[in-house]
Amino acid sequence: MVSTSGDVLAGPSIVSGFREDLLPMADIVTPNVKEASALLGMQVATVADMHSAAKLLHNLGPRNVLVKGGDLHDSSDAIDIFFDGKDFYELRSSRVKTRNTHGTGCSLASCIAAELAKGSPMLSAVKVAKRFIETALDYSKDLVIGNGPQGPFDHLLRLKNTSCRQEAFNPSDLFLYAVTDSGMNKKWGRSITDAVKSAIEGGATIIQLREKDADTGEFLEAAQACLKICRPHGVPLLVNDRIDIALACDANGVHVGQSDMPARVARTLLGPEKIIGVSCKTPQHAQQAWIDGADYIGCGGVYPTNTKANNLTVGLDGLKTVCLSSKLPVVAIGGIGISNASDVMRLGVPNLKGIAVVSALFDRECVTTETKKLHAVLTEAQ
């Protein structure tokens, strides 16, 4: 109805057609703030207005409403308000600085439709679409095409040669998740790079650097060296807690806890392509992680552990409850090793994708041997 550039594309008769005929039939309506203003005859200029507009538009009949706030430039994030008639969700993505925004609304709506056709629930479809648009905007932000105030963005990025870009997150990478510990490596007289090399040799599918004692310079150097080991094997490397280190070395992503940098802020800082994991002990944590744009959650301690002091044990029941409430893939953590890994994997919840382990790999003499053994147990339990 009103393009991102502000051009009015539909006159009054079309607006009333929308209100009276189309909206009552729609599963979702996705107006930008100018379109919401035109449909409702009110000014929609703040996030609070977007909430009111979503509710008023919902009263016109569509099952779901997404009011898009990309044109509200006073926020550093692009904030959209999703309303399903019951709950409001504030969906954020980082604002990509570019003039190439022509076609974003149509692409977002098409992407939602495609996700729905694949069987996704509405809110998941909206979230996937929003991430896709953010990625495409970032991908095409520097294109120079035409002379107008706005340029087109390139939504065919996935069809192009993207070898220089990071691979999308694959939940099956969570299968055997090795989390390093500087104290344990010191105890066994090995460097962090040797520890990572050995874990990969044994079959670890993703690595997290959890270096609680390292100072910043030392941590960065270790992360850079570990990346050189991980990349050729296609094993993602995540950094525990330290968004700055992940950014500085261009790691694949981060893992954050409930008292660390919120995942929503981490997403803004890291952009759409990096992997973000969040520690969750409750369904509420899991719901928030999903809203905040995380890629997976780590749930535990499943069993008591000496590796993390004062850590609450949630047990297999707690793990199952979190998995069942989570829309994101889950990796179990805490006290897991060869003797109990199959009990965890046989929990019977499809989004439980693997186990994350510290001491069962690194508080051992031979990391490669222990990783191989654990890999075999997991494979058997699949």
Ligand SMILES: Cc1ncc(COP(=O)(O)OP(=O)(O)O)c(N)n1
């Ligand atoms: C995969 C995974 N899950 C959970 C954690 C725990 O993270 P956090 O709660 O931030 O605690 P610390 O690791 O920082 O002590 C994790 N690291 N990895």
Ligand SMILES: Cc1ncsc1CCOP(=O)(O)O
């Ligand atoms: C970091 C962390 N978060 C929850 S439990 C835990 C420690 C896991 O270590 P281990 O595998 O040695 O029990």
